[in-house]
Amino acid sequence: MxxxxxxxxxxxxxxxxxxxxxxxxxxxxxxxxxxxxxxxxxxxxxxxxxxxxxxxxxxxxxxxxxxxxxxxxxxxxxxxxxxxxxxxxxxxxxxxxxxxxxxxxxxxxxxxxxxxxxxxxxxxxxxxxxxxxxxxxxxxxxxxxxxxxxxxxxxxxxxxxxxxxxxxxxxxxxxxxxxKGGVHMMAYSKNTKIISMNGGFVVNAVCDSCNTVIPAEDGLKERLEAALSETKLQEYKVTEENGTLTIYAKGVPAHASTPTLGVNAAGVTFECLEKAGFEDDFVTFYNTHLGTSCDGAGIGLKFADAYGDLTFCNGIVKTEDGVISCTIDIRVPVTLKEEELRSMCEGKLEDENGRIEIQSVGESxxxxxxxxxxxxxxxxxxxxxxxxxxxxxxxxxxxxxxxxxxxxxxxxxxxxxxxxxxxxxxxxxxxxxxxxxxxxxxxxxxxxxx
CATH class of the missing domain: 3.40.630.10 (Zn peptidases)
Known part of the structure; x- marks a missing residue:
C-alpha cells in the first residue's frame, strides 16, 4: 500500500x-x-x-x-x-x-x-x-x-x-x-502612565512582539537597555524622541497550550520596566497577577494533575482610550472543575492597580x-x-x-x-x-x- x-x-x-x-x-x-x-x-x-x-x-x-x-x-x-x-x-x-x-x-x-x-x-x-x-x-x-x-x-x-x-x-x-478545559479572561489597567502598548496577533498564541510608548525619564533609556539585554528576547530597541521612549520587543511565538516554549514580548517588557525603575500601577499589576511564569500563580491558579499542568498565556495587549487590555488564555487540567477554579482565584482578580474579568469557561x-x-x-x-x-x-x-x-x-x-x-x-x-x-x-x- x-x-x-x-x-x-x-x-x-x-x-x-x-x-x-x-x-x-x-x-x-x-x-x-x-x-x-x-x-x-x-x-x-x-x-x-x-x-x-x-x-x-x-x-x-x-x-x-x-x-x-x-x-x-x-x-x-x-x-x-x-x-x-x-x-x-x-x-x-x-x-x-x-x-x-x-x-x-x-x-x-x-x-x-x-x-x-x-x-x-x-x-x-x-x-x-x-x-x-x-x-x-x-x-x-x-x-x-x-x-x-x-x-x-x-x-x-x-x-x-x-x-x-x-x-x-x-x-x-x-x-x-x-x-484540557479552556478559560478566557481579560486584564484591564485602572491607572497607568504608559502612553500606549500594543502587541500580539491572536488570543491563542504567546504575544511574540510588542511596541510600548512611555514618558521619558532621566537615565531610564539606559536602565531599560540594561534590563532588556539580560532577557531571552530575540530583538529589542529603545528609542527616545519628543519626551517619550519607544520600546520594541520581539519574543518567541508559541501556541497557548504550550506557552513555556515561547517568550512573551509584553511580559518581558513589563518585567524590564519594573527593573528599570519605571514606577507604574499597571506594571505592578501585570507583574504580580500575570507575569511570565505561564502557570497562573499570580491569581492563585497554579495546579497540576496526573495529565498535565494548568497553563496561562497572554496573547494580545492593546491600548484603547488610555486603558491597556490583555487577553489571557488558560488551559485547565481535566480533573479541575469550574467551581474549584473559580474559588481558587476568587478575591485575587482585582486590586487598586487593575482588574481581571473571567469571560468564559469551557469544559474539559x-x-x-x-x-x-x-x-x-x-x-x-x-x-x-x-x-x-x-x-x-x-x-x-x-x-x-x-x-x-x-x-x-x-x-x-x-x-x-x-x-x-x-x-x-x-x-x-x-x-x-x-x-x-x-x-x-x-x-x-x-x-x-x-
Missing part, C-alpha cells in the same frame, strides 16, 4: 496547493458566508477536490460540508478544518504559496489543518478503491471556524446526524484521549485510555509506525472533539517534531503525509469494526 500512496503524492500536493492558496482566516460575514469569503472559498475547493475523487459531497450552508462513502445507519466521522490563523510572523516563504524543499512543504495550513484533511480524504479514497467492506458510512467533515470558535460544528450538530465514532486529524500522534474532555475508541486509534498508529513508547495523552489544545460527540483528536503531528503551527514557516513533511494516509486507513478500518 505504501507504493500506491507514494504514487498519489504529487496529486495530493497539487490539491494541497489549491487549498493553501486561499487565505481562509475568519473574514467579514456576508450573505451565505457566515465566516466571510475566504473560508467559504476553501470549503468550495475542498468539496470540489472530494467530488473529483468520486465522493458524494454536501455543503451545510458554508458553515461546513462533508464528503461521504458507504452505506448504513452508523457514521465513522473524520472532522478537519479549512480555516487558518493569520499568517503573522516573519515567513521566509509565501504563506499562501505551497513551497516544497525536499521533504518539507511550507505554507499556512499545511499541518493545521488543510494537509490532514487531504490525508484523511486520500485514506478514504484508497480504502474505497481497495474494496474494503463498508458496514458504516465514512464521513469527512470540513469545517470553516475551528480557529475562532467552532461555530461550524454547532451548526453541524443542528442540521446533521450525530457521529457514531471517529477522530479529528488536528493534533498529535499517538492519540489524544483528553483535552476525557476518554479513558482503555476505551474502545482510544484503543482502536492507538492500535492503528502502533501497527503502522511500530512506536510503542509514546502513549495516548492529554493536551492543552482544544479541537473539534469538544464540539462533536464520540470523537477524539488523532494525529497528524509526530512526537518530537515542531511543525510551526500558528507560527511563521508552518510546514508538513511529505514522508509524514504519506505515513498519515496509511495510519488513517488503518484507523478507519478499526473504527468500522467497533
Amino acid at each position: 505504501k507504493e500506491e500512496i507514494h504514487a498519489l503524492t504529487d496529486e495530493m500536493l497539487e490539491n494541497l496547493g489549491r487549498l493553501v492558496a486561499i487565505d481562509s482566516q475568519l473574514g467579514t460575514p456576508a450573505e451565505g458566508m457566515p465566516f466571510g469569503e475566504g473560508p467559504a472559498k476553501a470549503l468550495e475547493v475542498g468539496l470540489k477536490i472530494a467530488e473529483e475523487l468520486g465522493f458524494k459531497t454536501v455543503n451545510l450552508d458554508n458553515y461546513c460540508g462533508y464528503a461521504e462513502m458507504g452505506e448504513g445507519d452508523e457514521i465513522v466521522g473524520i472532522a478537519g478544518h479549512l480555516d487558518i490563523v493569520p499568517a503573522g510572523g516573519d515567513w521566509t516563504h509565501d504563506p499562501f504559496t505551497l513551497t516544497r524543499d525536499g521533504d518539507y512543504v511550507y505554507g499556512r495550513g499545511t499541518t493545521d489543518d488543510k494537509g490532514p484533511v487531504l490525508e484523511a480524504l486520500y485514506a478514504m479514497k484508497l480504502l474505497r478503491d481497495s474494496g474494503v467492506k463498508l458496514n458504516k458510512r465514512v464521513r469527512l467533515i470540513m469545517g470553516c471556524n475551528e480557529e475562532t470558535g467552532s461555530k461550524c460544528m454547532e451548526h453541524y450538530n443542528e442540521v446533521a446526524e450525530e457521529l457514531s465514532c471517529g477522530f479529528t486529524p488536528d493534533a498529535s500522534y499517538p492519540c489524544i484521549h483528553g483535552e 474532555l476525557f476518554f479513558p485510555a482503555d476505551s474502545p475508541l482510544v484503543t482502536a486509534l492507538y492500535k492503528a498508529y502502533v501497527d503502522v509506525t511500530g512506536d510503542t513508547e509514546n502513549k495516548p495523552m492529554v493536551i492543552g489544545g482544544g479541537t473539534y472533539a469538544k464540539s462533536l460527540k464520540n470523537i477524539i483528536a488523532f494525529g497528524p503531528e509526530m512526537p518530537g517534531i515542531d511543525y510551526r503551527i500558528h507560527s511563521a514557516d508552518e510546514y508538513i513533511l511529505v514522508s509524514g503525509m504519506e505515513e498519515s494516509v496509511l495510519i488513517y486507513m488503518e484507523a478507519i478500518k478499526n473504527l468500522l469494526a467497533i
Whole structure:
C-alpha cells in the first residue's frame, strides 16, 4: 500500500496547493458566508477536490460540508478544518504559496489543518478503491471556524446526524484521549502612565512582539537597555524622541497550550520596566497577577494533575482610550472543575492597580485510555509506525472533539517534531503525509469494526 500512496503524492500536493492558496482566516460575514469569503472559498475547493475523487459531497450552508462513502445507519466521522490563523510572523516563504524543499512543504495550513484533511480524504479514497467492506458510512467533515470558535460544528450538530465514532486529524500522534478545559479572561489597567502598548496577533498564541510608548525619564533609556539585554528576547530597541521612549520587543511565538516554549514580548517588557525603575500601577499589576511564569500563580491558579499542568498565556495587549487590555488564555487540567477554579482565584482578580474579568469557561474532555475508541486509534498508529513508547495523552489544545460527540483528536503531528503551527514557516513533511494516509486507513478500518 505504501507504493500506491507514494504514487498519489504529487496529486495530493497539487490539491494541497489549491487549498493553501486561499487565505481562509475568519473574514467579514456576508450573505451565505457566515465566516466571510475566504473560508467559504476553501470549503468550495475542498468539496470540489472530494467530488473529483468520486465522493458524494454536501455543503451545510458554508458553515461546513462533508464528503461521504458507504452505506448504513452508523457514521465513522473524520472532522478537519479549512480555516487558518493569520499568517503573522516573519515567513521566509509565501504563506499562501505551497513551497516544497525536499521533504518539507511550507505554507499556512499545511499541518493545521488543510494537509490532514487531504490525508484523511486520500485514506478514504484508497480504502474505497481497495474494496474494503463498508458496514458504516465514512464521513469527512470540513469545517470553516475551528480557529475562532467552532461555530461550524454547532451548526453541524443542528442540521446533521450525530457521529457514531471517529477522530479529528488536528493534533498529535499517538492519540489524544483528553483535552484540557479552556478559560478566557481579560486584564484591564485602572491607572497607568504608559502612553500606549500594543502587541500580539491572536488570543491563542504567546504575544511574540510588542511596541510600548512611555514618558521619558532621566537615565531610564539606559536602565531599560540594561534590563532588556539580560532577557531571552530575540530583538529589542529603545528609542527616545519628543519626551517619550519607544520600546520594541520581539519574543518567541508559541501556541497557548504550550506557552513555556515561547517568550512573551509584553511580559518581558513589563518585567524590564519594573527593573528599570519605571514606577507604574499597571506594571505592578501585570507583574504580580500575570507575569511570565505561564502557570497562573499570580491569581492563585497554579495546579497540576496526573495529565498535565494548568497553563496561562497572554496573547494580545492593546491600548484603547488610555486603558491597556490583555487577553489571557488558560488551559485547565481535566480533573479541575469550574467551581474549584473559580474559588481558587476568587478575591485575587482585582486590586487598586487593575482588574481581571473571567469571560468564559469551557469544559474539559476525557476518554479513558482503555476505551474502545482510544484503543482502536492507538492500535492503528502502533501497527503502522511500530512506536510503542509514546502513549495516548492529554493536551492543552482544544479541537473539534469538544464540539462533536464520540470523537477524539488523532494525529497528524509526530512526537518530537515542531511543525510551526500558528507560527511563521508552518510546514508538513511529505514522508509524514504519506505515513498519515496509511495510519488513517488503518484507523478507519478499526473504527468500522467497533
